[in-house]
Amino acid sequence: MTGHVDVAVIRRPRAPGWIWAAALIVAAPLIGAALGETPIPVATVWQALANQLWGAGYPVDPIDQGIIWSYRLPRALVAGACGAGLAVSGLVLQTLLRNALADPYLLGISAGASTGAVLVAVAGLGAALVPLSVGALLGALSAFALVVGLARLSGGGPSARGAAQIVLAGIAGSQLFNALTSFIIARSASAEQARGIMFWLLGNLSGVRWSDVWLAGAAVLVASGAALWHVRSLDAFTFGTESAASLGVPVRRVQGILILATAAATAVLVSITGAIGFVGLVVPHAARFLVGSRHMRLVPVSALIGMVFLIAADVIARMLVPGQTLPIGVVTALVGAPAFAVILIRARSVP
Numbered sequence: 001m002t003g004h005v006d007v008a009v010i011r012r013p014r015a016p017g018w019i020w021a022a023a024l025i026v027a028a029p030l031i032g033a034a035l036g037e038t039p040i041p042v043a044t045v046w047q048a049l050a051n052q053l054w055g056a057g058y059p060v061d062p063i064d065q066g067i068i069w070s071y072r073l074p075r076a077l078v079a080g081a082c083g084a085g086l087a088v089s090g091l092v093l094q095t096l097l098r099n100a101l102a103d104p105y106l107l108g109i110s111a112g113a114s115t116g117a118v119l120v121a122v123a124g125l126g127a128a129l130v131p132l133s134v135g136a137l138l139g140a141l142s143a144f145a146l147v148v149g150l151a152r153l154s155g156g157g158p159s160a161r162g163a164a165q166i167v168l169a170g171i172a173g174s175q176l177f178n179a180l181t182s183f184i185i186a187r188s189a190s191a192e193q194a195r196g197i198m199f200w201l202l203g204n205l206s207g208v209r210w211s212d213v214w215l216a217g218a219a220v221l222v223a224s225g226a227a228l229w230h231v232r233s234l235d236a237f238t239f240g241t242e243s244a245a246s247l248g249v250p251v252r253r254v255q256g257i258l259i260l261a262t263a264a265a266t267a268v269l270v271s272i273t274g275a276i277g278f279v280g281l282v283v284p285h286a287a288r289f290l291v292g293s294r295h296m297r298l299v300p301v302s303a304l305i306g307m308v309f310l311i312a313a314d315v316i317a318r319m320l321v322p323g324q325t326l327p328i329g330v331v332t333a334l335v336g337a338p339a340f341a342v343i344l345i346r347a348r349s350v351p
Helices: 017-034 042-054 062-097 109-121 132-153 160-188 191-201 210-229 231-237 241-246 251-273 279-291 295-319 328-349
Strands: none
Touching: 017 042, 017 062, 017 295, 042 062, 062 210, 062 231, 062 251, 062 279, 062 295, 109 132, 109 160, 109 191, 109 251, 132 160, 132 251, 160 191, 210 231, 210 251, 210 295, 231 241, 231 251, 231 295, 241 251, 279 295, 279 328, 295 328
């Protein structure tokens, strides 16, 4: 006699997403600090961090301790914060403008921030009174105001044509402010200053310190906090400004808050690292592919992907050419341009 036994399939409970996200937030900077032209074990990185923060007393070589704490760890943290902030800023701008090509770099915000920072750093405009980040913020807001003004003069509005006009105006604004930056450098900078600034404008993390970590972290909190506070409004903006208004969203107020927050975050990050392209353009599309279009998930996932992407790009920039550190913007462009081409092709193939 044969008996029939029902075998129940036991599924292990899946860990909540926030646990994986928290683990990645901790692990990515540690791995970024461990990798380089001379690799250091992750365990050593953790021991050095524990020694510095809690006086754990682990036997870490003093040279490794100094490299990890004073150079690699703040660099990895700033890279992660910059990636997260630019990704969230790009997501917000793409949603508000309903344009897949919108990001801080393309809309002239990064170029304006670069001009403002260079005015303070090189031309000495208010250098005694105006911090670099404030000059970058003023430049970013000026650039975006110019872009919006050009778009309105050319007939831009809430329609698809209006969004396209904003992108075209952004391209013009970017070229204008890039030209102004080059003029300021040529007019006021010495040869040594010009070389350093041109390297910085392509994205440079070599000179970051712990004070930059707190500043970059604050910028990310501003952009991400504003986006998370307005996730329902961002969902409504997905269908256009008229639909958002019909759903009770105070369109102009929300647009003003979110654009100011993203412009401020971008300006602060640019003042620390220089202009880094493609992060705010590509990462939001990757996040939509993974989690859909609801901004309650899109905002944190975009920040997480941006953080990991830029930390990885910084590691590649330090390791790709032996004995030399490439500008991180070169790496993001080499990776981001093909990735965006794939996204465009995939979007075309979707009916």
